[in-house]
Amino acid sequence: MPSKVPLLLLSLLSWFGTSHCCLQDPASAYRFTGAVCRLTYPAAVVLNEKTTKVIEAAFQHARYPSMKGEKSLLFIGKVMYGLDNLEIHNLSIGQSAFELHPGEGIAMEISNVSAVFKGTIQYGYGSWLVNFGHSVDFEIDSQIDLGINPKLYCGDGKVAADTTDCYLNFHKLRLHLQGDKEPNWLKKLFTDFITLTVKLVIKGQICKEINKAANILADFIQDTAEQFLTDGDISVDIGITAAPVITANYIESYHKGLTKYNNKIAVINESVFHPSQLTEDRMIYFWISDQFLNPMLKAAHQDGRFQLNVSGEELTTLLRTNLSTAMPEFIRKCLLDSASPELRLWSSSVPYLNSSILGTTIWVQASGQLHCESQGTPVLFFQTSMAVDITTSYVNKKVLLQGHPTEISVFRAELPLQDQQLYDEALEFIKEAVVKIGTPKVLSVLGVELTRLLDKQGLYQFDLFNPEVLPRDGFVVIQMDFGFPHHLLVEFLKRTLQ
Ligand SMILES: *[C@@H]1O[C@H](CO)[C@@H](O)[C@H](O)[C@H]1NC(C)=O
Ligand SMILES: *[C@@H]1O[C@H](CO)[C@@H](O)[C@H](O)[C@H]1NC(C)=O
Ligand SMILES: *[C@@H]1O[C@H](CO)[C@@H](O)[C@H](O)[C@H]1NC(C)=O
Ligand SMILES: *[C@@H]1O[C@H](CO)[C@@H](O)[C@H](O)[C@H]1NC(C)=O
Ligand SMILES: *[C@@H]1O[C@H](CO)[C@@H](O)[C@H](O)[C@H]1NC(C)=O
Ligand SMILES: *[C@@H]1O[C@H](CO)[C@@H](O)[C@H](O)[C@H]1NC(C)=O
Secondary structure, eight states: OOOOOOHHHHHHHTOOOOOOOOBSOHHHHHTTOSEEEEEEHHHHHHHHHTHHHHHHHHHHHOOOOOEEEEEEETTTEEEEEEEEEEEEEEEEEEEEEEEEETTTEEEEEEEEEEEEEEEEEEEEEGGGTTTTOEEEEEEEEEEEEEEEOOEEEEETTEEEEEOOOEEEEEEEEEEEESSOOSOHHHHHHHHHHHHHHHHHHHHHHHHHHHHHHHHHHHHHHHHHHHHHHOBTTBEEEOOEEEEEEEOSSEEEEEEOOEEEETTEEOOOOOOOOOGGGSOSSSSEEEEEEHHHHHHHHHHHHHTTOSEEEEEHHHHHHHTTSOOSSOOOHHHHHHHHHOSSOEEEEEEOSOOEEEEETTEEEEEEEEEEEEESSSSSOOSEEEEEEEEEEEEEEEETTEEEEEEEEEEEEEEEEEOSOOOHHHHHHHHHHHHHHIIIIIHHHHHHHHHHHHHHHHHHTTGGGSEEEEEEEEEETTEEEEEEEEEOOHHHHHHHHHHHHO
């Protein structure tokens, strides 16, 4: 059966990547795979619904070149003719369908494309041969089925689609000549010529345009994803490690997920990925290795991303939270008496993340300073070491991080107190404040930061349904269903095809 590939689907798969060759054997490629994207059949259905729009754009953006021909006829002699100004009108597209062929590719079929082609025939014969003396406008009613059987392969370290298996079947191709003054033999000649030429031209141009559209959209998605993962000096190589795999139910692509920072690139060579770790009932899955996330955390730490300054009103409001430990007097005085108290928090060790079926835990050392005046020495300095269980959710198009500290120790503190009892009380207070105020505050700021990264690329415009982040042994799975808002597609096509 002839088939069609949802072009958007291709594009989504085409992610990005810059690097070396892919491994032939997926199993050995898994070890080097930091991130996996699985798009299942239901997702392909949603994307396929938009395929007709892309095909429409392909038809409309195709440029149809002028064509020339000549023929020698008995009694008449040589006849020359040319086809100019071919334009498409009243395009309508019936429906598009697709199938996944395991191990082979995708089959797409777009049926019942009807269009009116308009153009001009120039012709000359006998004594008018020298310069085409005559012209006649024509219209062709056509009804076409279009089939594409894209193959996905690993080209240049990224997912590439080969759409050369593209064909058109013409159900109808009816020529109308304007005016009808031409003799019958000429009409017959034009009909043969035009029918053949138009078939060839349309096929060539449409298939070329579809290939172009697929590549432009692929690059667009690729760039978007790359930019999403690039922030400041931190970037990620998401080139692929193996050719994408197609089964009857999903298409899966395998990516390196190597963080680049300061001319250093992470190494992933002991990944635990196996296809059995993902199910097939949600539309899209992202499998993300701890080995992908840890170098990212390290780069963010080294880049000074984990810093938070809270001052003035915001700080006093924050510290008004009801804690069971009493606030030490010197802190209270600092908050009340100074014009601009400021609390500075920062990560003082590389955070380490570990996922297991029980949850994702981050270990980190954090330091803090309390300044009563923005200049001068801090009234308080402390260092804590903590383990925090993290849960991630996405609500109202915002990333929410929540954390429950499971271990915390304040292992160093410098305060303006000699009294051992007050010192111990202060430690207790710091500990409780870090757990109940500091951690939620820092995570909420990080959530805002992650939301900003999503917003930056307009990804929040997708309708995401019930996204879940599931910690597993050594990796996390992000799974969700999605809708493809129409306006997004329109914008997409505008930006890519104009
Ligand atoms: C396109 O469709 C409209 C409305 O059906 C019709 O009036 C018009 O003549 C058509 N144009 C061509 C070129 O067939
Ligand atoms: C194809 O389109 C024509 C006109 O738009 C319609 O009459 C016909 O039923 C369609 N055929 C199929 C198979 O969709
Ligand atoms: C993985 O890479 C690290 C760092 O390059 C290296 O020390 C280690 O031996 C590698 N492990 C395997 C299994 O190749
Ligand atoms: C916090 O304040 C310190 C000292 O003023 C400054 O060096 C640092 O850049 C600030 N950090 C942020 C994230 O604003
Ligand atoms: C503050 O916490 C204490 C002890 O946990 C509790 O008894 C008290 O009702 C709380 N007050 C407010 C205003 O929440
Ligand atoms: C990290 O998680 C794995 C399970 O993936 C577990 O076996 C291991 O003990 C954990 N490591 C730490 C330091 O908690």
